[in-house]
Amino acid sequence: MDTLITSTDSPSDNSSSQNETELYWNQFVQPVWRIVLWAVAYSTIVIVSVVGNITVIWIILAHKRMRTVTNYFLVNLAFAEASMSAFNTVINFVYAIHNEWYFGVHYCRFHNFFPIAAVFASICSMTAIALDRYMAIIHPLKQRMSSLQTKVVIGVIWVLALLLAFPQYYYSTTDQLPGRVVCFIDWPEYSLMDFKKLYFVCVAVLVYFLPLLVMGCAYLVVGLTLWASEIPGDSSDRYQEQLNAKRKVVKMMIVVVCTFAVCWLPYHVYFLIHQFCPHLFEHPFIQQVYLSVMWLAMSSTMYNPIIYCCLNDRFRAGFKQAFHCCPCVPEGSYNGLELKSTRYLQTQTSLYRASRMETSVSCVMQPSEDVHKVMFESIRGSEKKAAAHSPSREFTSNGSSSRSISKTLSETSSFYSSNNLPE
Template structure:
């Protein structure tokens, strides 16, 4: 029964992550209004989460659940490599996003990042992530062990020159290295950076303050809060998983306890939640993302429902005095609405 529940939980995470992150990529790439440096970093973050969901989550879960690796030697190395690669790319992208926002808020008169510097920055994120993940591909092996009933089963493990993972000092040093570069040090920097940005945005403005300047300042505050929330959730979701590998080296008996399997699956499940929660944050915190997400949702809903929702949005815009917004909505939506003579169908 426990295996069925865990399978449902992980399946839901994978589905939500794939759908949500594809929607994020669709929104950013397919709409020119979303082409900005912060959104390109969010697209890179979605790509890393999508890679984790599609290439790593389910194979790793099935291996943890069944205690047997059934996907062969080659995918054993691929799975180990992508698990480290995507986590590194995730946190390094958050760092890049933080650097960009920190520069924009603390030095607003500085030149904006060029397209070339953005491409170089994102390429460097993936290069650094890949280099740090190389040992996990090189030392991952498919090993065969004997079972209690005299049979044999295959395991996908890290086999270092001085022993298997969990017993190797090299494995412990590698886990400690990963903990420092893809968790502790980036989080410390980002906590400091967002605290500093918060102090600057909340400081009193010297000189005349206009309504437009206050509106721009409040918009920056909201964006910074959203990005800080992304960082907080990353740290919260990955903390138990990161600590498990460090503690298990000093307390090796923890791996042989009866409750360890469910505990480890719980830690891994919490870590994987991080790959599907980001699109939800964008939807709740960012009006422009929410508008485009609603377009995607309405595209797959009945046409009649879409028409009713469009009329409601138009009326709300007109009632609030936002005539330009209402005109834009009417103009952009009329192309997808059927003629009166057409019958209502399901998408």
Template sequence: MTDGKSNVTGDPLLTQNVKGQWDNPYILPWWQQLVFILAFVVMFIVAVVGNFVVIWIVLAHKRMRTVTNYFLVNLAIADGLISLFNTLFNTVYLLYGNWPFGRNYCKFSMFISPCTISASVFTFVAIALDRYMAIIHPLKPRWPARVVIGIIGAIWFTSIGISLPNLMFAETHSYRYDSGRIRTICVLNWPDGVYKTMDFVYNVVLLVLNYFLPMIILAIAYVIVGVHLWHSRSIGEKTPRQIESVKSKRKVVKMLIIVVVIFGICWLPMHVYFVLTNFCENIGIYPHIQQIYLVIFWMAMSNSMYNPIIYCWMNTRFRKGFKYVFRCCPFVTWGPKDSLLHIGGTTVRQSWGGTECKLERNGSTMHTLDESLDETTCYNYSHSRYPREGRYNGMAENSM
């Protein structure tokens, strides 16, 4: 947090004396520090462990390697990266108003946050398009593995491009108080200065690309999918398999919608805050703004821990994977029936050619190559700133 807009000027590496102020005013009372530390540590543990378990469940089990699940792995990687390389470092920064990790990590921290958030948002869009094609156009060919890998590569390439300005312009600036204590901040020092026009434009671009535009696309896609699943009627009488398939698709769409809605709720306050900073120049010195921003930051970062919880809660196969990983815990009951190779009371037999189950839809037959979220289907494996100190700094179907 700065002491005013005009304080961050000149050489960002130069230590500036703060006259008339004895010490760093941004150190919270011990009990507030304890509350925030516990909240962030719990969130960090759940996010890192949960997302790496999701990655393991998909990559270690062939029947889980599907189009939507690969996108969920990409989402878990993005969430894991921001938790590992941004959350705890910026928690320390926000609690004490001091950046002790050096200039280079200031640049990296400023870069990794918008990069991973962009990757998450674009992955949401890719999942929505995949679900749209699978449900609205079921007879069209699904994306092959090389296309999925290409899409994931494009997602990260675009995310890196969006975040490069942070890597280029992030700098540290230090203040020396009358007590002799030095406080360092991590800021975006744009060519036109700190918190000037370029900073405002960049915040608006991030708001549009990382929030409003993707949320509009997601809303349209899931509305169309929802109308199709809940209100469309097929010609003729539905078979029990078709009925179960529709129920399974509804479960998956509900789960994905919940994931997107929680993302929107978690990140909206952060986006709004950074737009407001360009209209309220002194927002950084408002009473209790430090605590308010810590809550906003926690909300945004906590999004990384919710997805694994949602998968475990709403999806049988992910739940089985989590139960296996935590089977040694006294409150977890795990048995052979909880194996990921066990479906609906029967065991899937694997062969070199994969399983041979197919899904009938309106009289047609098609391979369910990417429906690992669908608990009723089988699979063919052969196709297989502190306030004002820097932004953020501070599937298949029901069987995923």
């Protein structure tokens, strides 16, 4: 941020020393009251982000039923955000207050390197979730990613993130100015191109604009499918319940993406303007602009746990369990964090299958309303009676074996759990 750094040569006499001191004087010193206000604001980010995201990681990893494809990416997202908040937010604030670096050359390199990698890993995780939701809803018959494949994708995301951020690590250095030390990136100069501008434009495209475009298209198609279309003839309660659950998950992720987009837009605009109009950043007021833009960008790391808690029943139950000792936290049912029992799932699945069978028969036979109702009640009654005696001996209406119905129940139950339904 120090746009007054133009030379690092040693002064040759008193006159040049005085001129250099005037050139490098630190115009970013702030009054104490302003420092205190900014310190409170940035401290709030760190506390809420680290505690909230660690809790999210615990909720997912400590409960087997929460370990789905979507939630593995949420773990990666929470890890990236908690790490960036813990390792960079406070340091960035301290450096921005007086524009003086206290932490050595090695941490200077890490400080410039890690945020780019963390932001890239975060937005790639959100993009992977959007594509996973797209495949699950638009192409439900295609095979979903396994846990191993999901972990491989996360590993690839971090490898690409580290490669993208490596130039910032390689060219970062510190310099001793009269009265202070600064941390900056000493970009190479080429006659054919401006490497610095090219790099920042590529970073803005790869960690913001391109992923948001992909997620916007994916969620637009998913939203039109879930909200603007209905399956003819299928109005069963179970179907509506599953449809509403999918809508809740997609709605939660759309809120997460929109929050990220709003928080990081001023940051990318700020640095893109800095590349093309550097003279605007020589004024003292730019420090307050920078602190505001950086605070908004860093605050994106603390909103996601709040969004999960407000919009997802299982995460809400997990947060209540994690903070049950706090007097301000209301008592909740910890059982809500896990899916229902296997018997409950089988019973609910049988009802769902019965409603689907009723819909198929009604579409083919087109019976009258009374006959339609009697047929549905008869099928539902037979399903409940069979489940009550022995779920393993349940039969379908056409007399198929219990082995095939058990397989169907298992696959359907897996589908419910893999979509991280709130109920």
